[in-house]
Amino acid sequence: GIQVEQSPPDLILQEGANSTLRCxxxxxxxxxxxxxxxPWGQLINLFYIPSGTKQNGRLSATTVATxxxxxxxxxxxxxxDSGVYFCAPPGETSGSRLTFGEGTQLTVNP
Amino acid sequence: KAGVTQTPRYLxxxxxxxVTLSCSPISGHRSVSWYQQTPGQGLQFLFEYFSETxxxxxxxxxxxxxxxxxxxxxEMNVSTLELGDSALYLCASSLAQPEGTQYxxxxxxxxxx
Numbered sequence: 001g002i003q004v005e006q007s008p009p010d011l012i013l014q015e016g017a018n019s020t021l022r023c024x025x026x027x028x029x030x031x032x033x034x035x036x037x038x039p040w041g042q043l044i045n046l047f048y049i050p051s052g053t054k055q056n057g058r059l060s061a062t063t064v065a066t067x068x069x070x071x072x073x074x075x076x077x078x079x080x081d082s083g084v085y086f087c088a089p090p091g092e093t094s095g096s097r098l099t100f101g102e103g104t105q106l107t108v109n110p
Numbered sequence: 111k112a113g114v115t116q117t118p119r120y121l122x123x124x125x126x127x128x129v130t131l132s133c134s135p136i137s138g139h140r141s142v143s144w145y146q147q148t149p150g151q152g153l154q155f156l157f158e159y160f161s162e163t164x165x166x167x168x169x170x171x172x173x174x175x176x177x178x179x180x181x182x183x184x185e186m187n188v189s190t191l192e193l194g195d196s197a198l199y200l201c202a203s204s205l206a207q208p209e210g211t212q213y214x215x216x217x218x219x220x221x222x223x
Binding site for chain 1: 141143145147152153154155158160165166168198200202204211212213214215216217219
């Protein structure tokens with residue numbers, strides 16, 4: 001099945017800093033989602049981004065499907081951005097089976 | 111619209127028991143997927159149901175089963191619980207498959223003693 005690598009595994013920032021999280025995947029995909037897992041465990045949708053660039057407030061994401069990577073940008077980080085960020089392309093059999101990387105643990109300090 | 115709901119939120123069981131978890135998808139969503147999250151294995155796909163039929167299954171033993179009802183609500187069952195089944199179980203629903211955005215519920219934390 002598809003392999004997903006996320007980097008960096010851990011990231012510590014001061015409030016107000018910007019960051020870029022990367023997701024590499026081993027095979028071509030036709031969709032990809034980014035999630036933020038909050039401290040209570042819930043996965044919050046950030047983006048559904050099979051290709052191109054999308055922006056939502058301080059967050060934006062870019063997927064270059066032909067080169068098998070996606071980037072998540074967080075600008076002017078806030079303490080509430082802390083948590084684990086996952087990218088999830090589909091598995092090889094269908095888009096319904098998301099394959100998760102190990103995530104990036106982000107800590108934003110005040 | 112209400113989001114995906116899961117019940118119960120927390121559960122403590124002992125080895126050998128069985129457990130049933132419930133998931134109510136977003137209104138109008140017909141696909142429900144289940145995932146297990148553990149510190150050692152991360153997030154892993156369990157199975158997916160669409161229109162009451164299991165459409166996809168992950169690499170879990172037969173002790174893990176599920177079903178979906180005509181109103182799209184889904185249940186998953188784990189029989190003969192093992193300590194390693196302690197995990198966060200997450201349910202996701204989507205409107206259209208296979209390419210639809212999946213929305214996750216808050217999860218059920220299961221502790222097996």
